[in-house]
Amino acid sequence: MFIEIEDLKPEPLRVHHVFQATEIGFSHEDTALAEPVTADFTLEHKGSDLRIKGTVETAIRFRCCRCNKECDRNIAAGFALSYLPQPEWAGDNAEVELKYEDMDVAFYDGIAFDVNLMVLEQIELAIPMKLVCREDCKGLCYRCGADLNEGSCSCTGETADPRLSALLQFRKKSDK
Template sequence: MFIEIEDLKAEPLHVRHVFPVDEIRFSHADASLSEPVTADFVLTHHDRDLHIQGTVETAIAFRCSRCIKDFTRPFSSSFDLFYAPQPDWGAVSTEIELKYEEMEVGYYDGVSFDVNAMILEQIELAIPMNFVCREDCQGLCDQCGADLNEGACRCKKEEPDSRLSVLLDFQKKKVQKEE
């Protein structure tokens, strides 16, 4: 979806659109979009400077980096962005520099605004560096590959930890005495 700046008339321009997964070119080694992306935003503009506020919603299928199971999670992110025509940096005036210095500004060609690219960027900025199914995912045993979320595997028990076995023996004796 492109917004032609020449055609912008009444503001604010309210856009609500559902983008099929293949229109948003999201590519990630461990994740993919599992639902169409709903974008809902309001665009106001001053000349060719754009101000866009809204949300993107979809669902993301990912592989947990610890237990390597596949999961799907709803995803939503809100944004508040400013875009300006790409300045001619060769002839940039101090006035323009001051104007943009204080704000995080994205640039576009000043003619047509690429909504898909903006949506893709918002998704990429908001996804985590590492996908985990839950914060305390125990992952897999590095020896036998068992899923430690489903309980400890035998490898742990076979670990020769004398302090632990002494403690266990002590508890066993204590339980026997109490019985």
């Protein structure tokens, strides 16, 4: 979905669009879209300088990094961004671009605004670093593979914390 800048009216443009997963072209190492993406935003402009405010909502599907269970999680992101026409000097000057990134300023070609790209970026920013089914997921027993969320296994006296388990495993190896 592109918005042609020369078609913009003086008053703010309100956009509500539901992107099907195939339409938006989401690709991510660890997750897939579990639902269509709903984008709601208002676009104001001064010439080709754009100000965009809105929300993006969807759900992602992933495997819990502790227990490996497949789960879905809702993702919602609110954003307020400025998009400016790409200045000629910005192309080769990474330092300058970085400075602007801090200010939530991004660049586009000044002719047509790529809505899909903005929506994809917002989804990616909203994906948590640690993909767990729930905050207190106990994970799998490192010895027998039992799902410790469903009760403790018979490997008694062992800790359920995967970080500690890894440490203990390391200690046991070095004890030998």
